[in-house]
Every structure is written in C-alpha cells, then in structure tokens.
Amino acid sequence: MAPDPLSSAIPTGLARLWPKRIAWRLTLGLGALVLMVLLALVQTAWQLRLVSDVTQRFATGDMQRLLRVQALSLQTEGVGSALVRLVHAPRADRVKEYADVDARNRSIDGIIESLSDELKDPEQEATLRRLVACRAMYAQAFIATVDEIEGDNMQAAARALNDQVNPALTAMLRESGTLLQRERQRVEAQLSDARVLFGRVAMWVGLLSLLAIALATYLAWRTTRSVVAPLARLERAAHHIAQGDYAHQVQTTGTEEIDRVGQALNTMSDAVSQREQQIVRLAYQDSLTGLPNRTALLNPQHPGPEGANTLVLVDLARLKIINETLGYTTGDTLIKELGVRASLVLGAAARRGLIGPQWVVARLSGGTFAAAFQADQRSAVEQLHADLDEATTASVACSGHSVDLSLSCGFADTTDTGNGTVGALLRNAEVALHSAKRAALSHAWYSAAQEAARLDHLGLVSDLRAAVAQSQLQMWLQPKFSLAGTGQPVGAEALVRWIHPQRGFVSPAEFVPFAEQTGYITMVTDWMLDQALQTLQAWQTTHPALSIAVNVSTRDLQDAGFAQRVGQKVARSGINPQRLRLEITESGLMEDAQKSVELLHALRAVGIPLSIDDFGTGYSSLAYLQKLPVSELKIDRSFIDGIDKAPRTQKLVKAMIEMGHGMDLFVTAEGVETEAERSTIAQLGCDVMQGYLGSRPLYGAQLQAWLDSVTEAPALSAK
Structure with a gap:
C-alpha cells in the first residue's frame, strides 16, 4: 500500500489522529475554519456594539448638550439686543419687542432647566448654579427696567438697562461661556476615547482576519496534500486510459474514497478495453456476414492484401424485389450465402495459384461485395468470374422457396490507371459495374472511356x-x-x-x-x-x-x-x-x-x-x-x-x-x-x-x- 502523502509532514503522534477519510479531513478543516470565523464575528460584533454605544451616546447626549449651551449663549446675547430695541422703541412698537424679549427669556429658562437634569460633572453643576443666580439678578433688573419703560421714564429705563440689566447679562454670558468651554472639552475627550476604541476594534478585526487567513492557508495546504496528490495519481491513470493503455492499474493509497475511485477506474479500464475491441469489430466487420466491411477495406490501418492489383465488385441482382416479395429474412439469407460462396471461390483460386495467396472478400452494402487480390493476367480474373458463376448456379433454399443467385460484376485493375490503391480500384470497379448494368451484361472491365462517358x-x-x-x-x-x-x-x-x-x-x-x-x-x-x-x-x-x-x-x-x-x-x-x-x-x-x-x-x-x-x-x-x-x-x-x-x-x-x-x-x-x-x-x-x-x-x-x-x-x- 502506498504511504499517505501527509505522513512525512505530520508528527508521529499527530499522524495517528489524522483521519484516513477525505470526508473527515474536510469536515475537520472546514469546522475549524468556521469556528474561527464565528469567533471573529462575535468579537467584531461585540466591539462594534461598544462603538455603537459610544456613538449613540455622543450623538444623543454630549453633542445635543453642547448645542444647547451654544444656544444659551446666543439667546443671552440676543435678549440684550432686544432690550435695547425695547427701550428706544415707540409705544406703538413695544408690544412686538416685548414678545421678542419674552420668547428669548423663555428659551433661556428652558435651556437652563434641561441642563440642570443632565449635568453630572460637579464643576459644571457649580457653573450652572452661578448661571441660575445671574439669571435671577437679570430677572429683577429686567422687571425694574420694564417698570420704568411703562412709566414712560425712558431715561430711568436706560440707566436701569446699563446699571442693572447689562451687568447681569454679562455675568450670564461669562458663566454660559464657561459652561460651553467645559462641554467642548468633554466632547473632545469623548472623540479621543472613540478614536482609541475604533483603533482597538480595527486591531482586533485585523488580528482575527490574519488568524483566519493563516488557519485557512494551513488547512488548505493540509487538505491539498491529502486530496490533490492522490487525485493526481488518479488523473495520470485516467490519461493512461484515454491513451489506450488499459494495462495500467491504479495502486491503493490508504485513503478510502481515493481507493474506491481507483478501483472504479480499474473496472472502467477493463470494461472500456472490452468494448473498444467490440467497437473495432463492429466498425470493421459486417454484422450479417462476418466479413470485412467497406471501412475495413478502405481504412489505411486495415489495408487490403499486400500487392493487390485487381478488384472485383459483385452485386446481387433483384435483391430489392426479393426483399419486397419474400421478406428481408430471405434477402439476408441470400447475402450470407453469396459471401460464403465468394470466399470459397477466392480461397480455391488462391490455392490453385490463379490469384495471389493474400486476398479479401468484403461486404460493402446491401447485396454488393468486393474481392481484392493480386492477379497477373486478366484471363485469371475471367476464370475466377467463371468459377463464381458456377458456384452460384445452385439455387438457395430459404423460407420454403428456392431462389437463384443472379450476379452483376465490375472488374478493375491497374492496367489502365496504374493507381493500385484499393480506393481507386473500388471506384473504377463501381464505374464498370454500372456500365455492365446499363448494357445488361453479366460483367464489364473498367476503361477510361467509361469514365469519360460518366463525366x-x-x-x-x-x-x-x-x-x-x-x-x-x-x-x-x-x-x-x-x-x-x-x-x-x-x-x-x-x-x-x-x-x-x-x-x-x-x-x-x-x-x-x-x-x-x-x-x-x-x-x-x-x-x-x-x-x-x-x-x-x-x-x-x-x-x-x-x-x-x-x-x-x-x-x-x-x-x-x-x-x-x-x-x-x-x-x-x-x-x-x-x-x-x-x-x-x-x-x-x-x-x-x-x-x-x-x-x-x-x-x-x-x-x-x-x-x-x-x-x-x-x-x-x-x-x-x-x-x-x-x-x-x-x-x-x-x-x-x-x-x-x-x-x-x-x-x-x-x-x-x-x-x-x-x-x-x-x-x-x-x-x-x-x-x-x-x-x-x-x-x-x-x-x-x-x-x-x-x-x-x-x-x-x-x-x-x-x-x-x-x-x-x-x-x-x-x-
């Protein structure tokens, strides 16, 4: 038994644990790879969940709070400008300015209230408390200024605005700026933490990917060594079969599936060898008479008799009428009988020295036969024709009927053309046979005149x-x-x-x-x-x-x-x-x-x-x-x-x-x-x-x- 190709690559202790079946090897390798991929996916999902939490917190908490602090500063600046316009506005326009100032005051109060519920940093809470105190001072100054405005004492209102409202607003702006600066620092800290977290996630994903690739490469190498090498031997065996070398047998490898395939290839090789021999027989042998067929006669790999210079084409007359009248079984009997008698006549002629010792009788199609041989003189061929006529004189008994064999023959040799190939002789003999049929003769020799008339x-x-x-x-x-x-x-x-x-x-x-x-x-x-x-x-x-x-x-x-x-x-x-x-x-x-x-x-x-x-x-x-x-x-x-x-x-x-x-x-x-x-x-x-x-x-x-x-x-x- 041939050694396993992995035996040299696996330590002795582990070699005993390595499965002998390809299916288990593939299952082991794929299972390990799937497990590694699952671990990578779990770790990646966990890290991504952390990143998602940070991102969500940043988007819904810190960033929103930063925006509200910025809005507080803007509203504080805006209320100062609105009060200036209120002080200098005619009585007819004061309602509009009052509405603007009230809207800004409500916005400032709403922002301060929302921030009071979200700030957890003690420093920010202290800043917010100072901001609330400043807001209270501003509220008192704002009421005093409004009272003066309503009393149409615009000078007193202007003094209240400068002496009381503006300092309160300035204090609010200072505290809101402090609050904004602190929130910006918090956001930057959060972004720095997020970058670190993203880097860690990328590192984990990269490490797990490299580990999965390394494991996949290792398993692919192990699987390739355990599968491809035996398959290569099977491929070589298949090439031997394709080239017609059916004696080459696949050796066992110790791998169960490979050995089963190898055994199947050996069985197929034997079957193909037998069927190829049968196909050759069918390709070059007439199934009815057992004689060579046209393909065998003309195939260069199955040449006619050595030195053949003459070909006789024999056609069984009235075969179509016999088939239609007495049935194809009768016609087949006549064809087989003609093949037997023609072979006997050729064999006897060769033994008498009338023709060369090598000869062949082939059935071409229907009731047409061809006999190729070597003859020194045409008189020998004429004598052979006479012998064939005599051999076919006796009728054939078939299907309860006595049927005569009536023949037409065409002769061709190398006398006229000098071309001694079987194909050329067969073509010339066909021309002679057609000429004999047209002239209602029993036989005819090929001549160039017949060819000219045909052309x-x-x-x-x-x-x-x-x-x-x-x-x-x-x-x-x-x-x-x-x-x-x-x-x-x-x-x-x-x-x-x-x-x-x-x-x-x-x-x-x-x-x-x-x-x-x-x-x-x-x-x-x-x-x-x-x-x-x-x-x-x-x-x-x-x-x-x-x-x-x-x-x-x-x-x-x-x-x-x-x-x-x-x-x-x-x-x-x-x-x-x-x-x-x-x-x-x-x-x-x-x-x-x-x-x-x-x-x-x-x-x-x-x-x-x-x-x-x-x-x-x-x-x-x-x-x-x-x-x-x-x-x-x-x-x-x-x-x-x-x-x-x-x-x-x-x-x-x-x-x-x-x-x-x-x-x-x-x-x-x-x-x-x-x-x-x-x-x-x-x-x-x-x-x-x-x-x-x-x-x-x-x-x-x-x-x-x-x-x-x-x-x-x-x-x-x-x-």
Whole structure:
C-alpha cells in the first residue's frame, strides 16, 4: 500500500489522529475554519456594539448638550439686543419687542432647566448654579427696567438697562461661556476615547482576519496534500486510459474514497478495453456476414492484401424485389450465402495459384461485395468470374422457396490507371459495374472511356439548370390524329429537346435519365408546362380545340405539391384546363401506387385530363386502373410495330382497346408509321393515333406551317 502523502509532514503522534477519510479531513478543516470565523464575528460584533454605544451616546447626549449651551449663549446675547430695541422703541412698537424679549427669556429658562437634569460633572453643576443666580439678578433688573419703560421714564429705563440689566447679562454670558468651554472639552475627550476604541476594534478585526487567513492557508495546504496528490495519481491513470493503455492499474493509497475511485477506474479500464475491441469489430466487420466491411477495406490501418492489383465488385441482382416479395429474412439469407460462396471461390483460386495467396472478400452494402487480390493476367480474373458463376448456379433454399443467385460484376485493375490503391480500384470497379448494368451484361472491365462517358453525363446534368434558365431547351410537338371521320388533328404531345451551346443537339435519352436520378427533371417539367400553356394561349383564337400533352416524371408523382403548382400555373394562364393533358407512364405509377393515385385525383380535381403513357409495359397497373381518374390509354409502340402482320398482337391490342372503352376511356396508339398499321388499329377500334405516319415532331416555322394547313377535329372530351 502506498504511504499517505501527509505522513512525512505530520508528527508521529499527530499522524495517528489524522483521519484516513477525505470526508473527515474536510469536515475537520472546514469546522475549524468556521469556528474561527464565528469567533471573529462575535468579537467584531461585540466591539462594534461598544462603538455603537459610544456613538449613540455622543450623538444623543454630549453633542445635543453642547448645542444647547451654544444656544444659551446666543439667546443671552440676543435678549440684550432686544432690550435695547425695547427701550428706544415707540409705544406703538413695544408690544412686538416685548414678545421678542419674552420668547428669548423663555428659551433661556428652558435651556437652563434641561441642563440642570443632565449635568453630572460637579464643576459644571457649580457653573450652572452661578448661571441660575445671574439669571435671577437679570430677572429683577429686567422687571425694574420694564417698570420704568411703562412709566414712560425712558431715561430711568436706560440707566436701569446699563446699571442693572447689562451687568447681569454679562455675568450670564461669562458663566454660559464657561459652561460651553467645559462641554467642548468633554466632547473632545469623548472623540479621543472613540478614536482609541475604533483603533482597538480595527486591531482586533485585523488580528482575527490574519488568524483566519493563516488557519485557512494551513488547512488548505493540509487538505491539498491529502486530496490533490492522490487525485493526481488518479488523473495520470485516467490519461493512461484515454491513451489506450488499459494495462495500467491504479495502486491503493490508504485513503478510502481515493481507493474506491481507483478501483472504479480499474473496472472502467477493463470494461472500456472490452468494448473498444467490440467497437473495432463492429466498425470493421459486417454484422450479417462476418466479413470485412467497406471501412475495413478502405481504412489505411486495415489495408487490403499486400500487392493487390485487381478488384472485383459483385452485386446481387433483384435483391430489392426479393426483399419486397419474400421478406428481408430471405434477402439476408441470400447475402450470407453469396459471401460464403465468394470466399470459397477466392480461397480455391488462391490455392490453385490463379490469384495471389493474400486476398479479401468484403461486404460493402446491401447485396454488393468486393474481392481484392493480386492477379497477373486478366484471363485469371475471367476464370475466377467463371468459377463464381458456377458456384452460384445452385439455387438457395430459404423460407420454403428456392431462389437463384443472379450476379452483376465490375472488374478493375491497374492496367489502365496504374493507381493500385484499393480506393481507386473500388471506384473504377463501381464505374464498370454500372456500365455492365446499363448494357445488361453479366460483367464489364473498367476503361477510361467509361469514365469519360460518366463525366460527360455529369457535365450535362450540371449544365441542365443553366439550360432551363437560358432557354436552351425547346418544346417540339408531335401531332395526334383522330382515326374516325376525316382524321384531323386533335392535339399534340410535347417533347423536350436540348440545343447545347457547345455540344449542339443533346438527345433526351442522354440527359433525361440522369435528370430523373438527380431530381433536376422537376425543373424540366415545370419549364415544359409553362411553354405548353403559353402555346395554348397563342392558340386561343386560331386552334381552340387542340390540346397539348406534357409528360410527367416519376419524381413529379412523388412531389406532394405538384398538383397545387400545376393548378396555379393553369389559373394564371387563363386557359381551359381541358386543353392541357398530363401523361404518366405506367411504370412511374407503380413506384408508389397509393401516393400516385392521390396525386392524380388532385390533378383531376383541377380539371386537367390525364393519360396513361406506354400502357402495357407495366405489370401491376391493372389492379389500380379502376382507381385512376384517367381519360386516355396510350398503347406503347412496341405493340403497334408490325401489328398488321401479327394476329396475336392484334388480339392483345383489341383487348386493351375494349378494356379502355369499357372504362369510358379513349385509346391512343403510339408509333404508327405505316398505312397498314393505321388501318389495322382503326379496324380494332382505336380512337387516336400518333407517329411518323401522321407527322414527325415539329418546331418553329414547320409547326406553324403545318398548323396553318390543317383543320382540327373537335376536341376529345375527358371521360
């Protein structure tokens, strides 16, 4: 056990009395300090009470008495002046002077009477007695003088004033001065005593304060030595834990609280060590398959296999559909099975020398795996891919179902880039995998051309916002014709075209898919709606029966505010909502069927007719067709191409048309290019056709010339 840090500072006899618990040490120290403070406060209060008594006595006794003695002198001097005025005053003014003299006499008598009750000094009492005798002499002289004044003997009154009154007043002034001088001496003595008392109080307070400070300093030093030193050891132990040194243990000190904290730190160190190991496993290991994850694959502290120059990215196809159809448990089973089979294939390839001895299989996310290894030739990688295909041929039995493993692969090595980091190989393999999926291939190798195409598409998406703002887009219109009667036009479908300032014409097939992925397609839709409404405004007088149909993207169907935005645009334009049509693809409807149905009802409430575009290419829309507030079905061109030579297709299209008519919808056929196709769909009962046979998409002067040359049929009303 480590010695107490105070053992060297405390005498042996006192060391046994020093408490072993910090709480008792603090209690002892604080108690002594509080006691000292209380003693200081009591002594200070007592001294202050003495000072207060002296001050009160001085303020209410000595000082008041001094003021009365001063007032006595002043009144005595004043009564002499008043008598002089009385002697010389006319009879009419004597009443006023009498009143003044009487008031001063009463004031003198009152002061003498009050002083007689307060003076305790024998000398002062003797002086006061002489003053009283002088006052009596003055009273007799005053009466004699007044008698002469009342007898109008002013000369005799003046002699009485000089011979009797003035000497008496002079004697009173002399005695009052003596009294005043004595009172001043007493006040000065009292002030001297008060200064001495104040000095003594200040000395006591200072001494007690110094003693309290000394005691506090001593107790702080003692407490610091008994608390801080052990805490410093605990702090060092905590720093060891923070730096990952979990083997360092806190030693006992003999202080109960410190030892408990030290034991808690030791326990925490062990727990943190175990949890850190668990966190590392969770951070770098996939919890489902037990394989390394993306972080482990890319982390410099967990590098891939030494000398790895090839990376294969494997993606389990149809995983989303499997999860939605058979449940996530089935999907997890497939993922684990793919990880096991991929690891077995890599291990077998390494043993055969097909790849290097060091390899790793990691699960990145979902059904995507990455295999990094060293391969001398691409033919070895192709053979590895063949082995993987063969290993995944056998279906997986899970949840009572037999499910096949369908894979897409992207290959990347250092042949094209020379960059052998796992991160670079993984990025290139992802490019190759996306290229394979777009081309519907089982696998693809990374090439610089793929990267250039990817960057090119990214550049197009970046330019799309500027294209909308700078009017680089154009709205082309492809007319739609009635198949009944004269075959006159009933409207047109709006098609977007992009004339890039550097690239020239950019096909919608190049930028629309990426615009869908990034969400920029909503800008394009809004721009097309504005252009269609402006065109319909221009046709108000010349072609009031023609309508324009604008395609709505899947992103628009997911926008809860789309219907309100469209309604506001139509209201501002002032056109009849029936002249603007919105076309929704069947596949787009099925992304979120419930939300799509709600949005379509909101659009229909605005009064806008709705069409289902590319009908027949989806798989589930028939279940929702009766719920959709649509007025038109547009049969996809894949059913119209060569329909005149395909009896089975004719039966299928006829069923579609009859189904549409049975639901009060009119039916449009897309992609009509020959007279035979037009004749066939007309015989099958189709209402409207659209395609190159009627007209190619038109813009500008060509569109205007075409409009000037035709007479439209009556508009088809929404049903």
